[in-house]
Amino acid sequence: MTLDSNYLHGIMAAVLSMLQHSTCPKNLSFHFLSTNDDTRELFSSIKSTFPYLNMKIYRFHSSRVRDKIYRS
Template sequence: MASCAASLLLGLLSFLIVANTASSSSSSGGIRLSIIRKPSADVPVFREAPAFRNGDSCGLQRIHIVMTLDANYLRGTMAAVLSILQHSTCPENMEFHFLWSRFEREVFSSIKSTFPYLNFKVYRFDSNRVRGKISKSIRQALDQPLNYARIYLADIIPSDVKACDISGL
């Protein structure tokens, strides 16, 4: 149960880091119901991270972390992944699941080149699932369909990825 709580905490931490990055980088100038896209030339270049290894006390239990991913918040995602790996006792047991609404080759290449040892999978989120369901907001970041992907996790993530039982927390 303790490891389940720890993996839940890590997952929530990663969402908070990405959410804070989103709220600090957006303006409240207008409402957008489409996906905000940066030109591919704006995708930052990152250095390769070292290989992070498990400590002596690690078992075989996988820790699954789900995050959204797009070019707008790539810097925050990279910071979250690096922080999680750096501060984990068992980084090799972590498996990242990234949700994106459209394939962006530069973003995928950035993840692969920065974290060549990272165990991750990518899943497509169809933004049409939430179209017409998002109420207008004063914050642009809240109007983005990818923010609502977590509602559909059970439909997107494979069933062999076990969820934590948080009822006892």
């Protein structure tokens, strides 16, 4: 999932839904991409809501994919 402060509420709802509907939520692991500079703040917001959540946040660098994505 892409982690963005504008969509934080929706991200939290999606995570909660997956945890509630999983047969074994302890085995879930979440990987987020962040394009913002407020990655630490977003991480702490999610961690405070879901303290036992297994997650990683990766910084997205648009320069790495600039020549690989084409508009149709």
